[in-house]
Amino acid sequence: MDRFLSSAVNRIDQKGRVSVPAHFRAVLAKRGEGELYALRALDMPALDVGGLDLLDRYEQRIAQEDPFAQTADDMSFFCHGDGAFLKLDGDGRITMTDFMREHTGIEGEVAFVGRGPFFQMWEPRRFQAYREEARARLSRLRNQPGTTAFIRGPE
Amino acid sequence: MDRFLSSAVNRIDQKGRVSVPAHFRAVLAKRGEGELYALRALDMPALDVGGLDLLDRYEQRIAQEDPFAQTADDMSFFCHGDGAFLKLDGDGRITMTDFMREHTGIEGEVAFVGRGPFFQMWEPRRFQAYREEARARLSRLRNQPGTTAFIRGPE
DNA sequence: CTTCGTCCCGTTGACGCCCATGAGTGCCCA
DNA sequence: TGGGCACTCATGGGCGTCAACGGGACGAAG
Numbered sequence A, B: 001m002d003r004f005l006s007s008a009v010n011r012i013d014q015k016g017r018v019s020v021p022a023h024f025r026a027v028l029a030k031r032g033e034g035e036l037y038a039l040r041a042l043d044m045p046a047l048d049v050g051g052l053d054l055l056d057r058y059e060q061r062i063a064q065e066d067p068f069a070q071t072a073d074d075m076s077f078f079c080h081g082d083g084a085f086l087k088l089d090g091d092g093r094i095t096m097t098d099f100m101r102e103h104t105g106i107e108g109e110v111a112f113v114g115r116g117p118f119f120q121m122w123e124p125r126r127f128q129a130y131r132e133e134a135r136a137r138l139s140r141l142r143n144q145p146g147t148t149a150f151i152r153g154p155e
Numbered sequence C: 001c002t003t004c005g006t007c008c009c010g011t012t013g014a015c016g017c018c019c020a021t022g023a024g025t026g027c028c029c030a
Numbered sequence D: 001t002g003g004g005c006a007c008t009c010a011t012g013g014g015c016g017t018c019a020a021c022g023g024g025a026c027g028a029a030g
Helices: A023-032 A053-064 A070-081 A099-105 A124-142 B022-031 B053-064 B070-081 B098-104 B126-144
Strands: A007-012 A018-021 A037-039 A047-050 A082-087 A092-093 A109-114 A120-121 B007-011 B017-019 B036-040 B048-049 B083-086 B094-095 B111-112 B119-122
Touching: A007 A018, A037 A053, A037 A109, A047 A099, A047 B053, A053 A070, A070 A082, A070 B111, A070 B126, A092 B083, A099 A120, A120 A124, B007 B017, B022 B083, B036 B053, B036 B070, B048 B098, B053 B070, B070 B083, B098 B119, B119 B126
Parallel strands: none
Antiparallel strands: A007 A109, A018 A092, A037 A047, A037 A082, A047 A120, A109 A120, B007 B111, B017 B094, B036 B048, B036 B083, B048 B119, B111 B119
């Protein structure tokens, strides 16, 4: 498996460390990503986490912009200045920093949520709430006329 | 890693010195840049800092302008005359000068902000404010119709 | 003689690296 | 089919190292 799937909640210990789910670490290893990079997601209180390929993707996008226009600068500010390295220790744990807590509201526990090519870190309750909202939106979409058949499910 | 990433806040001591984050120093060493060059950023109260390759970036921009226009001359004046060398001491610290304080409003602490090929120095609160503005602009961009898919999340 | 800049050293707190524990799970064999 | 064994993984804690920080000593310049 080469994608980040499913979710799990892990506890933060007194030293501020939390285990990255073993399954996620296996995906990283398979991809040859030794380092983790985390970004503060734009419109939700979560962190987007992945290997350095996560960063490459954004930088390619920035390269398309006029390097002296404000948009390019904002993008750089976001992906370079609003990101952080997460170092895995020998036991597959990372250390929570204030940088991460501020944006997410994470305190004692972290929800790791697979998102395919990357994963997210959430405060468990907020994740729960956001998941309900997302489901509700999709459900509404499904019951509207003229929409595609996405999420009709196997009937 | 060969790019300046993430951010950190360090304190200025009584002698006016401040540590450049070890991670940034490692990047400089990797690039073989022995000297630091600082410029007052154009549209924000920050310093752009990097090796001498930083100048290339600005000279490239000047080259885009009409050499007979006032603009080009202003830019040259700005980037060649309004820069300063920063000397690293044995412990990886630099000394804050009035040149740096004036433009940035830095007093007791400095936020070092990775920007990819260079990094910036900010007064921490102003950095925080500017970061929020940039995020808001990107968020607006993202939610506008007809825009590209930047920051939709790496799918 | 004073002041400023540079070099050097000591302290402290955070972080990386190590090992121990314990719960849960799958597997094997009786 | 049930019991037990081995393994994996999350979690806790000890300890050494290093970076950030503070301050003193020395030398050059005013």
